[in-house]
Amino acid sequence: MILLYFFILFFILTALSFFGGSHSKTISLVSLVVLTVFFITYSILRFKNYDGGVIAYYNTLLAQFHASGITINIDFSLGLTGFTDLLVVISLFITMFAILMGSKSHGAYFYGLFMAAGFGLAGLFMVRNFLFFYIFWEVVLIPVFFIIGKYGTGSRERSSLKFFIYTHIGSLFLLLSIFTLSTYYFINTGIFTFQIQDLTGLAFLETVPAYGFYFIIFGFLLAFLIKLPSFPLHSWLPDAYNDAPYSGTIMLSGGLVAMGGYGLLGILYPMGALFPRDLVYFIILLGIISLIYFSFTALFQADLKRMAAYGSAAEMAFIPIAFGTALLSTGYVRTLDLSGGMYQIIAHTFVAALIFSSLSMLYKRTQTSKIYDLGGLNRELPVLSSFLLIGMLASLGLPSLAGFIGEFSVTISAFQSIGLYTLFIVLGLIITAAFYIWAAQRSLFGYFNERLGRLKDINKMEFLILFLMLAGSIFLGVYPTLLFKLLTAYASHLGGLI
Amino acid sequence: MIYEYLYALILLGLAGFITLAAGIKTDSKRILGGFTFIILIAAFFILLFQDKNYSILSLNISSFDTYWALIFLVSIMVIIIPSMNDIKKRFDVYYALLLFIALSMVIAAFTYNLIILFVSFEGVSIGTYVLTAYNKTKRNLEASLKYFMISTIGTSFNIMGIAFFYLSTRTFNLNAVGTIDFNRSLLLALVFITIGFGFKIAIFPMQQWAIDTYDGAPNSVSAFLSTGGKLVAYMILLKFLFLGFIPDYNYVFFFFAILAILTMTYGNLAALMENNLKRILGYSSIAQAGYMILVFALIGYSYYPAVLVSKQIFLRFAIASAMFYAVAYIFMKAGPFIAMSLVKSDKVMIDDIAGLSKKSRWTALFFAIMLLSLAGVPLTGGFIAKYFLFFSLIIGDLWWLAVIAIINSAISIFYYFRIIIYAYRKEGNNDFNMAPGIRYSVIIMGIITIGLGVSFALYTYLAGIAVI
Numbered sequence: 001m002i003l004l005y006f007f008i009l010f011f012i013l014t015a016l017s018f019f020g021g022s023h024s025k026t027i028s029l030v031s032l033v034v035l036t037v038f039f040i041t042y043s044i045l046r047f048k049n050y051d052g053g054v055i056a057y058y059n060t061l062l063a064q065f066h067a068s069g070i071t072i073n074i075d076f077s078l079g080l081t082g083f084t085d086l087l088v089v090i091s092l093f094i095t096m097f098a099i100l101m102g103s104k105s106h107g108a109y110f111y112g113l114f115m116a117a118g119f120g121l122a123g124l125f126m127v128r129n130f131l132f133f134y135i136f137w138e139v140v141l142i143p144v145f146f147i148i149g150k151y152g153t154g155s156r157e158r159s160s161l162k163f164f165i166y167t168h169i170g171s172l173f174l175l176l177s178i179f180t181l182s183t184y185y186f187i188n189t190g191i192f193t194f195q196i197q198d199l200t201g202l203a204f205l206e207t208v209p210a211y212g213f214y215f216i217i218f219g220f221l222l223a224f225l226i227k228l229p230s231f232p233l234h235s236w237l238p239d240a241y242n243d244a245p246y247s248g249t250i251m252l253s254g255g256l257v258a259m260g261g262y263g264l265l266g267i268l269y270p271m272g273a274l275f276p277r278d279l280v281y282f283i284i285l286l287g288i289i290s291l292i293y294f295s296f297t298a299l300f301q302a303d304l305k306r307m308a309a310y311g312s313a314a315e316m317a318f319i320p321i322a323f324g325t326a327l328l329s330t331g332y333v334r335t336l337d338l339s340g341g342m343y344q345i346i347a348h349t350f351v352a353a354l355i356f357s358s359l360s361m362l363y364k365r366t367q368t369s370k371i372y373d374l375g376g377l378n379r380e381l382p383v384l385s386s387f388l389l390i391g392m393l394a395s396l397g398l399p400s401l402a403g404f405i406g407e408f409s410v411t412i413s414a415f416q417s418i419g420l421y422t423l424f425i426v427l428g429l430i431i432t433a434a435f436y437i438w439a440a441q442r443s444l445f446g447y448f449n450e451r452l453g454r455l456k457d458i459n460k461m462e463f464l465i466l467f468l469m470l471a472g473s474i475f476l477g478v479y480p481t482l483l484f485k486l487l488t489a490y491a492s493h494l495g496g497l498i
Numbered sequence: 499m500i501y502e503y504l505y506a507l508i509l510l511g512l513a514g515f516i517t518l519a520a521g522i523k524t525d526s527k528r529i530l531g532g533f534t535f536i537i538l539i540a541a542f543f544i545l546l547f548q549d550k551n552y553s554i555l556s557l558n559i560s561s562f563d564t565y566w567a568l569i570f571l572v573s574i575m576v577i578i579i580p581s582m583n584d585i586k587k588r589f590d591v592y593y594a595l596l597l598f599i600a601l602s603m604v605i606a607a608f609t610y611n612l613i614i615l616f617v618s619f620e621g622v623s624i625g626t627y628v629l630t631a632y633n634k635t636k637r638n639l640e641a642s643l644k645y646f647m648i649s650t651i652g653t654s655f656n657i658m659g660i661a662f663f664y665l666s667t668r669t670f671n672l673n674a675v676g677t678i679d680f681n682r683s684l685l686l687a688l689v690f691i692t693i694g695f696g697f698k699i700a701i702f703p704m705q706q707w708a709i710d711t712y713d714g715a716p717n718s719v720s721a722f723l724s725t726g727g728k729l730v731a732y733m734i735l736l737k738f739l740f741l742g743f744i745p746d747y748n749y750v751f752f753f754f755a756i757l758a759i760l761t762m763t764y765g766n767l768a769a770l771m772e773n774n775l776k777r778i779l780g781y782s783s784i785a786q787a788g789y790m791i792l793v794f795a796l797i798g799y800s801y802y803p804a805v806l807v808s809k810q811i812f813l814r815f816a817i818a819s820a821m822f823y824a825v826a827y828i829f830m831k832a833g834p835f836i837a838m839s840l841v842k843s844d845k846v847m848i849d850d851i852a853g854l855s856k857k858s859r860w861t862a863l864f865f866a867i868m869l870l871s872l873a874g875v876p877l878t879g880g881f882i883a884k885y886f887l888f889f890s891l892i893i894g895d896l897w898w899l900a901v902i903a904i905i906n907s908a909i910s911i912f913y914y915f916r917i918i919i920y921a922y923r924k925e926g927n928n929d930f931n932m933a934p935g936i937r938y939s940v941i942i943m944g945i946i947t948i949g950l951g952v953s954f955a956l957y958t959y960l961a962g963i964a965v966i
Contacts, residue, residue, distance in 0.1 A: 065958035070811050072961070074954045109859075135876040142875065145915075150922050157919045165911050172904040175885070179892040179900075186893075215897070 002042055003056045003078045007126060010035055014119045018112035025102060028111040032096045032118070039092065043085045050486055052493020054079040054128060054197065072192040079128040081493075082486030083266055083342050087258055090349040091121035093472070094254040097353040098247040100465050101360050110151060113143040114251065121255050125262060130178045130194040133267075137174065137223075140256060141167055147248040148240055159236075159243035166236040170223035177219030184208045200270040213274060220268050221283075227260030228316050231290040241309035246360030249305070253312040253352040261319045261345040265338060269494055272327045280324045284418060287320035291428035299435040304359055304369040307439055311395055312352050314432055315403065318344045321425065322410045328417035330495075338491035339484055340409025343476075346483065347394075347402035350472035354391035357469060358384060361462055365455045371439060376448030380455040385444045387466045392436040394473045397429060402476035503554050506541040506567075507604060513537040514597035521590020527582045534593040535578045538600060542571045545604070556611040558673070561963035563608050565821060566733050570603035573726030573828045576943060579935045580836045581718040586633055599625040603730050610672040610741070612660050615734050619656075622730055623649050623698070626723060630715040637844060641714025648707040652697030659690030663742060672741040688749060691738060692757075698731035701791060702761040705784050712780040712835070713845075720776065721835035724783040725828045732790060736820060739794050740813070750798025754791050759902055762788025766909045775846040778913055779834050782872055785910060786827060789887060789903060793820040796894050812894055817964040819886040822957050826879030826950050830871040833943035837865045839936045842929060850928055854921040857930050861937050864944025866918045871947045873914040874907050879950030886957050 013031035020027040046056055059077040066072075080088070095118030099111055120140035127133050141164055149160035181199045186192050188207055198204070205213065226233045241249050272280075291314055298310035322341025326334045361384055362377070363369050378385040394401035397408070407429065415422045458466070476483070501508075517530055524530070545568055550561045574596055585592050602621030609615055627649070631642030660670070666683040667675050693704065700708035712720040743750055765785030772778045796816040840861065841850045855862035871880035884907065891900040950956070 063955035063958045065961045072958055074958070135881075138876040138881075142870070146922070149919055161912070161915055161919070164915060165908065168911055169908045172908055175888065176892070176897075176900060176904060179889055180897075183892055 001058060003080065003126065004058050006035070006039060006042065007078060007123065009038070010119050010122060014112070014115040017115040018108060020108045020111065022108075024108035024111040025099060025104070028099050028115050029096065031115070032092060032099070036089070036092045036096070039088060043080070043089070046080070047082065047085060047486060050082055050489050052082070052489045052496070054081050056080045057128070059128075070192075071190065073194075074131065075129055075193070075195060076132060077128040077195060078126045080126065081266070082490035084125040084262070086342075086346050086483060086486060087125040087262055088122045090258065090346055091118055091125065091255055094118070094251060094349050094353060095121075097254070097357065097465075097469060098251045101247045101250060101357055102245075106151065110147070110247075113147050114247065117143040117147070117251055117255065121259070124259060128196045130182070130196055130199060132194075133196065134171065134175055134178060137259065138168075138171055140259065141171075144248065144251060144256065147251070148244045151245045152243040152248065153245070154243045155239075156243045159239040163236045163240040166226055166233070167223075170226035170233075173219035174223035175219075177216045177223075180212060180216050180219075181208075184212060196267070200267070202270065202273060205271055205274055217268070217271065217275065217279070220263070220271075224260045224263035224268065225286070225320070227263065228257065228319060229260070229290075229313060230286050230317070230320055231293055232286075234290070234294075234313060237313055238306055238309055241312075242303070242306050246356055246363065249309070250353050250356045253309070253356060254349040257312070257316050257352075258345050258349065261316065261341070264319055264323045265341055265345075269323065269326070269338070272323075275327060280327045283320050284324035284414075287317050287324065288421075288424045288428065290314070290320070291317035291425065292431065295428055295431035295435060299431060299438070301435075302371055304362075304371055304374070304439065304443060305356075307371075307435065308352075308355050308359060311355075311392075311432065311436065312348070314428065315344070315348050315351070315395055315407075317428070318407055318410045321414060325410070325414040325417045329413060332492075333413045333416045334495050335488050335491045336409050337413035338494060339487035340406050340413065342406075342487045342491070343480065343483065344403075344406025344410065347406050347473070347476050350469055350476060351391060351394045351402050354387065354466065354469040354473055355395060357466060358388035358391055361458055361466075362388065366452050371443050374443040374449060374452070376446050377444050377455075379448045380452075381457050383463065384458050384466075387470060389440055389444060390470060390473070392440055394477070396433040396436045400474070400477045402473040404477060405480045500554065503548060503552055503557075503559055505548070506544040507601060509537060509544065510541050510597055510601040510604065514594045514601065517590055517594040517597060521588070521594075525587065525589055527585075527589045530589045530593045531578050531582050534597060535575065537597065538571055538575050538578070541600070541604070542568060542575075545571070556614050556671070557605070557608040558610050559608055560965075562817075562821075562965060565960070565963065566729075566824075567604045567607035569825050569828060570607060570726055570730060571600055572825070573722065573729065573832065574600045574603075576725075576828065576832050576939065577718040577722050577836070580721070580839060580939045581716070582935055583839050583931070583933050584633075584716040584718045588632075592629070592632060595625045595628055599629075599726075603726065606730055606734060610737065612663065612670040612672065612738075615737075616656060616660060619695075619698075619730065619734060620653065622727060623653070626719070626727055629719045630711060630723070632719065633716055635844070637714040638716065641711045644707050644714075645711040648697055648704075652694045652704070654694075655690050655697075656694030659687050659692075659694055662687035662690060667742070672737060675742055684743070685749060688743065688753065691735070692753065695731040695735045695738075696757075699728050699735070699787050699791070700761075700784050701757050701787060702764050702784075705761070705764070708784065709777050709780040712783070713774065713776045717776075717835055717839045720780075720838075721832040724780070724835060725832045728783070728787065729824050729827070732787075732820075732824070735794065736797075736817070740797055740817070743798070748798060751795050752798075754795040754798060755896075755899060758788050758791045758795055758899070760788075761785070761791065762903065762906045764788075766906050766913075769913045770909070772913075773848050775841075775848050775851060775917065776835070776838055778848070778917065779831075779838070782910065782913070783831055785906065786831065786872065788906070789884065790820065790823055790827070792887060792891065792899060792903060793817065793823075795899065796890060796896065799894055799896065812890070814961055814964045815886070815890040815893060818957060818960040819883070819890045821960045821964060822886055823883040825956075826871065826883040826947070829943045829947045829950065830868045830878070830880050833868040833940055833947065834865065834872075836936060836943070837861070837868075837940045840930045840932070840940075842931050848917065848920055851917065852920045852923045852925060853928050854930065855923075857928075858932060858937060861932075861940050862921050864941045864947075865921060867944045868940075868947050869914045869918055871951070873911050877948060877951045879947045882951055882954065882957065 057079040063074040124136035294314035301307035326337040602618040606618040769781035871878035874884040
């Protein structure tokens with residue numbers, strides 16, 4: 001019930017932020033802080049003795065049709081797992097970071113749109129019903145579409161349209177899959193329902209004929225891999241990331257990407273036991289190709305923002321790898337694999353926020369993000385450069401920073417199931433390290449480009465913002481146990497389902 | 499004979515004549531429009547609260563028929579206030595015509611007799627010929643003439659169709675049609691009737707008049723033509739196909755599956771290359787007609803998986819989704835057409851709408867919401883409508899049709915979002931006609947579109963009453 005109150009409160013505060021006028025930024029930030037404190041307190045209390053599964057379950061019947069042995073149930077249900085609990089927390093954080101980076105000149109709409117996107121994300125992670133899952137899946141897109149299209153730079157209108165259409169096609173197939181799933185459930189039981197735990201139950205899925213099942217997983221995979229994004233479906237990514245305002249890029253890379261990860265690990269994984277083996281290998285292959293391809297592309301980018309976009313995508317390539325290899329392995333290797341993948345999503349939020357926020361501050365000072373225009377920045381901007389450097393190091397997986405935990409867990413557990421092919425993952429990691437270090441060397445070190453003139457280092461406020469993100473990354477890097485407790489409990493529960 | 503079931507009809511007819519008579523004394527749009535609006539609301543509530551399940555003369559008053567009558571009244575109600583801006587003079591005849599059209603539509607909703615259906619349908623058509631030409635500008639007259647010519651052809655097809663239908667069934671009463679064996683004249687009846695009413699619905703090969711007429715007519719009349727005028731033909735066809743042809747008549751399925759695919763694909767592709775905003779909306783209404791006639795294909799489909807649902811339930815879902823689509827369609831389609839009155843010029847190009855959000859935030863927002871609804875984005879009426887349409891397609895095992903419809907729906911995003919992008923552009927210094935009547939109409943219709951988007955219970959209610 002308290003979860004419902006949280007949901008309604010979030011909705012009201014989102015609506016409020018549209019009417020905030022010139023105080024909108026403050027209002028949104030205060031409401032987010034209130035929501036975060038509320039939610040974290042609540043989850044600490046509820047998740048004290050968590051042992052997997054869905055807790056804090058709330059369900060209400062919105063509409064029902066009943067005639068001659070047919071029942072259609074349309075429910076609204078909320079619930080949390082160890083994984084989604086953390087995802088809700090990061091969607092609150094990422095919205096906060098995005099709003100913090102918004103400049104004063106933007107109107108109330110700007111912050112309202114971010115609140116709406118954050119609300120959509122949190123709603124997506126909380127609902128336990130496929131109908132509302134789909135609704136929130138789409139609801140997140142609309143504000144982001146407007147953020148890119150209205151406040152972006154460059155060919156922003158084209159990019160926003162491209163972003164929307166790519167994800168919308170995925171979502172439409174997702175919708176078809178959901179229908180198919182519920183139709184098959186209906187054949188079995190005589191009830192139309194969209195409840196996630198009913199429809200992803202293994203006992204039910206085994207009765208679905210193979211061609212129907214392939215159709216279902218095709219729709220799900222398409223939607224989730226577009227969102228992630230994975231290799232052949234990624235071409236919206238560089239444009240959207242590049243043309244969005246920096247706040248929008250933070251939202252995209254930290255928040256929206258988590259949707260795809262949640263889809264794969266939280267929604268699709270329970271069905272995974274019935275996947276054909278070849279498909280599982282194919283997914284792993286896609287993950288590895290994405291990792292290597294994105295890292296290579298990042299290597300040759302001339303623009304720091306674009307490079308960071310590909311870097312962020314490369315980091316998310318670990319999710320399909322974790323998904324696939326976890327399906328191949330058993331026991332606690334699987335648990336480690338899954339929780340590593342989940343951890344990667346959560347860690348990535350902070351890392352991406354750190355990188356893109358630093359880049360935003362850098363852009364504000366230099367008016368360029370082209371690597372060849374920069375150089376030797378650590379002479380003029382020592383503090384900002386260090387933050388950017390730490391962000392890059394975190395992203396490439398330096399131990400004691402956030403990125404390491406997830407990547408390490410996934411890589412070592414992948415070794416158990418795909419053996420020496422893990423070398424390709426390592427290769428990807430090496431290239432990742434290469435492009436980050438190379439970019440840092442060219443832009444942060446070396447000779448200072450005198451044409452940039454005198455630059456002023458970050459002020460206290462900006463320092464505080466970056467420090468918040470940095471603290472998150474370091475905390476996640478040195479004390480993963482806190483989150484791992486929840487994630488492993490949930491992951492072993494998932495493993496038990498299969 | 500108990501006349502209390504006809505109160506709404508009598509009220510509408512009398513009010514039409516009163517409006518005409520009042521025209522001698524006054525040409526005030528507020529008085530005449532207000533009177534018409536009140537009468538329509540009164541008729542709405544009489545129909546809403548009167549007993550259902552009653553037959554009188556050739557009229558059959560059931561929940562299903564009442565629902566259609568109600569939404570027809572709504573489709574007229576939404577244009578009453580906006581037309582105060584679009585129409586220049588002689589409001590008495592204008593509003594009287596609207597009331598007579600409303601009367602015809604309600605009769606069409608209640609009757610199952612083909613002759614009366616035909617006559618009431620002509621009543622709607624003749625009224626709209628006049629409305630289309632009402633301002634007597636060159637564009638109006640051209641649009642009206644085109645519309646008149648084409649509709650006349652459609653009418654003759656209708657008569658032929660009804661005649662052929664009589665030939666094979668020996669009755670004009672759709673309720674009395676029993677099981678019919680296949681014969682050639684029935685097939686001819688199907689083809690002729692489809693063409694006749696298809697002109698009004700603007701199904702693919704019979705669509706081109708619609709684009710020109712919607713473009714040339716006054717905005718609120720275009721809004722009515724593309725919603726009410728279309729839906730009345732749609733409902734007649736629904737009744738006719740459902741009752742006149744036995745539901746397992748496979749020709750209906752093949753015929754309409756092909757027509758639906760062609761119609762939506764044509765509408766969506768043609769809209770992509772268009773720069774005239776009213777024409778884009780016209781093409782989009784053709785595409786929407788394509789989605790809507792998928793329901794006819796479903797009705798005729800006989801290879802449905804019997805293991806899944808009984809034919810009766812399956813049809814019920816299909817018809818309920820048609821009914822939901824109709825009500826959502828009224829608001830999401832009439833709204834953008836009415837919003838075209840915001841632009842001062844007669845011919846509305848897409849860059850005329852640029853900068854709307856700067857001038858009026860809320861109007862732009864709700865305008866955008868209605869376009870999103872047409873595109874089928876969640877939390878809008880159009881989403882729920884499409885959702886349940888695809889849902890019934892999938893229950894009926896018509897995956898491929900659902901996939902085609904979905905691909906079309908994805909294509910349509912391009913042009914709907916293009917309009918939204920233009921409306922939200924910072925550049926552009928267009929001067930807008932910010933008459934409160936239009937602005938508030940757009941906003942209210944946008945709000946109703948959102949309201950329909952969260953009313954899941956409406957569909958289950960409709961599934962309960964969707965028994966013809």
